[in-house]
Amino acid sequence: MFQEKESVLHIVMFPWLAFGHMIPNLELAKLIAEKGHRVSFVSTPRNIDRLPKLSPTLINFVKLPLPKLQNLPENAEATTDVPYDAVQYLKKAYDALEQPFTRFLESSKADWLFYDFVPFWAASVASKLGIKTAFYSIFTASVLGFIGPPSYLTANDSPRQKPEEYIVVPPWVTFPTTVAYRYYEIMRIVDSLSAQNNTGVSDTYRFGASIQNCDIAVVRGCTEFEPEWFHLLENIYGKPVLPAGQLPSTAPVGSEDNETWRWMKEWLDKQARGRVVYVAFGSEAKPTQEEVTEIALGLEKSELPFLWVLRVQRGPSDPDVLRLPEGFEERTKARGVVCRSWAPQLKILEHVAVGGFLTHSGWTSVVEGIQNEKALVLLTFLSDQGINARVLEEKKMGYSVPRDEEDGSFSSDSVAESLKLVVVEEEGKIYRERIKEMKDLFVNEDRQNRYIDNLIHNLKTFSKCVYVD
Known part of the structure; x- marks a missing residue:
C-alpha cells in the first residue's frame, strides 16, 4: 500500500x-x-x-x-x-x-x-x-x-x-x-x-x-x-x-453592482417567463458578417424576445468589424436588445425570463446553460465546439441549427425555426425537459x-x- x-x-x-x-x-x-x-x-x-x-x-x-x-x-x-x-x-x-x-x-x-x-x-x-x-x-x-x-x-x-x-x-x-x-x-x-x-x-x-x-x-x-x-x-x-x-x-464577487447587469436585469424583469432567447458565442468564436446577418434576421423572424451579446471585434487590431443589418435594432427594439460589450453571462442565464440559449457549444457556456435549466440551440464555430455539439445532440440535450454540410452556411429561416422549436413549440419539449433531467449530473x-x-x-x-x- x-x-x-x-x-x-x-x-x-x-x-x-x-x-x-x-x-x-x-x-x-x-x-x-x-x-x-x-x-x-x-x-x-x-x-x-x-x-x-x-x-x-x-x-x-x-x-x-x-x-x-x-x-x-x-x-x-x-x-x-x-x-x-x-x-x-x-x-x-x-x-x-x-x-x-x-x-x-x-x-x-x-x-x-x-x-x-x-x-x-x-x-x-x-x-x-x-x-x-x-x-x-x-x-x-x-x-x-x-x-x-x-x-x-x-x-x-x-x-x-x-x-x-x-x-x-x-x-x-x-x-x-x-x-x-x-x-x-x-x-x-x-x-x-x-x-x-x-x-x-x-x-x-x-x-x-x-x-x-x-x-x-x-x-x-x-x-x-x-x-x-x-x-x-x-x-x-x-x-x-x-x-x-x-x-x-460560480458568480464573481460584486457582479450585482455591475452597471451593465443593472440595465439588463431591468429589461429582463419586464419580459415573460421562459421566453427570452439569450445569444452569446463566448470570448473566441466570431461569426462572419454573413452569419451575423442571418442570425439577426432569424431573431427578427422568430418573433421571440432576445438579448444578444455581440462581439463585433476580436481585439482592437481586428480589421473586420461586424455590423447588424440596416434597421434591425430599430425594427426589434420593442422586444430585443444587443450588447456590444462584456456581459455577466451567469447572471443572465439565472434569470427566469430566459428560456433558450443560442450558444457556440463551448463547454463552460454549456455547463452554465445546464446549471440554469436553459434549453440549448447550438451554432458551432471553432475548436472543440463541433464535438461538444455532437455529444449534446446524441443525448437530446441540444438542437443544432441546420446548416450546409460543406460550407456551414445557414439561413435566417433555419435560425428562427430552431429557436421557436426549442424554446416554445411542443415538438421541442424534449430538449427543455432533457436539460432539467441532466442538471444534477452537472x-x-x-x-x-x-x-x-x-x-x-x-x-x-x-x-x-x-x-x-
Missing part, C-alpha cells in the same frame, strides 16, 4: 491564454484551495487583472510578462485580444515563457504542476525539478477520445492526413457513437492541425506531447455523463485519467465535492509513487 502524503500540497496551475481555459482552471483552483491546499495560478499580468475578483483564498496569482513579438498587437495577452489568424503569434510568445516559467518553478517548492495543452514543454521542465505533472484538460473526455492516442498525435505519419478523416468516427472508438466533426467545422480549424504555422508546432502535436509527458491526466467532466469516453482514455493513454467534475461556474455539490476529494487523494498518493504501465 502507498503511504499518503499528509502535508499541504502546493499545486501550480498554468493555463493557456484563453478565458475559456483560464476560467475552468480558476474554478478548479478555488475548489482545491478550499480544501486547504496551496495553489499558484500562473498567467500574464493583464489576464490575471481581468479574471473574476475572488474573496481571500489560498490562491497566489503569479504574473509572468508575455514576451513581445513583432506581429503580436500591443497589450494582447489572450485570444480574445487578437484576430483568429494572430493566435499563432500568441502561442509563439507563450512558448517563449519557458525560461521565466522554469525560473519560477525552481523557486516554487511545488508538488504538482497542472498544465494546459499549449505548453507541451512544461512537463519536461517540471519533471527535471522533481515536480509531478498533470495534463489538465478543460476539453471533455469525448473531445480527447476523438482526437486520439498521443502516439498518433505526435507521429509524422499520422493516420489522419486529410480533413475528411475527421468527419467519421475513428477506429480506436469501439462503441457506437455519432460523435465526429462536420466538414465545415474541421475546415475552420484545419490550419491548427498543421505544423506549417508560425510556431512550427501543430496543435495535435501539442496535445500528444502534453499527454505523453504527464504523470496523470485530469479531465473536466464526470464519468456518470461520459463513462465510455473516460474508459477509452484510460485505454489509449496507458496512465491514470481522473475526472475533475463539470466545475459549474451541478450536484456532493458529487463535485467527491471528485475533488478523490483528485486530492490521488495527488497525495502519486506524490509518493511512480505509475508503472
